[in-house]
Amino acid sequence: MLSDADAAALYDLLNPWDPEQCPGDAFYDELVMAAGSVLDVGCGTGAMLHLARERGHPGRLVGLDPDRAALARARRRADIEWVEGTAAAAWWDAAFDLATMTSHAFQCLVTDAELGASLAAVHTALRSGGRFAFETRHPQARAWEGWNPSKASDIADPAGRALRVWHETESVIGDVVTFTGTTAAADGTVLRVDRTSLRFLDVALLDAFLVDAGFAIEARYGTWDGGPVTGTSGEIITIARRR
Structure with a gap:
């Protein structure tokens, strides 16, 4: 974690x-x-x-x-x-x-x-x-439509561990978008999920x-x-x- x-x-x-x-x-x-x-x-x-x-x-x-x-x-x-x-x-x-x-x-x-x-x-x-x-x-740019696992970023953490980070839209209700940010190990093990809403x-x-x-x-x-x-x-x- x-x-x-x-x-x-x-x-x-x-x-x-x-x-x-x-x-x-x-x-x-x-x-x-x-x-x-x-x-x-x-x-x-x-x-x-x-x-x-x-x-x-x-x-x-x-x-x-x-x-x-x-x-x-x-x-x-x-x-x-x-x-x-x-x-x-x-x-x-x-x-x-x-x-x-x-x-x-x-x-x-x-x-x-x-x-x-x-x-x-x-x-x-x-x-x-x-x-x-x-x-x-x-x-009007509908940025949330690009928040999906196909746009993941690969990065090494300060300890040198390989990680993959991505965002995924959960819902669009009126002008509020809720999405998750997921950080996983190189083998796909999910280490952390954060949920955020933006207006x-x-x-x-x-x-x-x-x-x-x-x-x-x-x-x-x-x-x-x-x-x-x-x-x-x-x-x-x-x-x-x-x-």
Whole structure:
């Protein structure tokens, strides 16, 4: 079996934070390095903030996440604040210039109540004029249709053990997709199964939630190089500003 700590270490191997190679990472890296203070909501193992500090970010950096095992890896750097908790439970008041939610973490906010409470808390945590940057998969691209065992990734864990990792869609109910992530040994023995639900908001509903929480849309992109949202966009990339 794989422990939560094993899963967190494997996540870093499967999803390295690398602005030199990944346009999405570069998009956030530029925003973070230009901001005096940053709250990373759903920070996971902390890779984005780790790199920012390594590159000389001099200001306050705070990572917030409910996953204790991921935060244990994040805390390998002690010059960043790490807080266990959800977006909705954030308590800061006018403390940050920038808030981020990377790696489609925004989609983990599934219910209307969770979305509303989370956006309200992020809004409160930002200074007047502060910005909130995040991305969500555009539902028109139907990304979940590609989540199946035929798209498995083969990887060696930190101990050198060969593993296979894949995702498989279980259900699509309205705009909520539930899927499993499976990690297996090379011989096919299943070591861990995680189940996740994600919400796929369209642009109109997303913006209604943002406006209701007190945000104005500052910028909207469909591609990481700044292209507009179109009928074929796979992403809805948003920079919202606290009014």
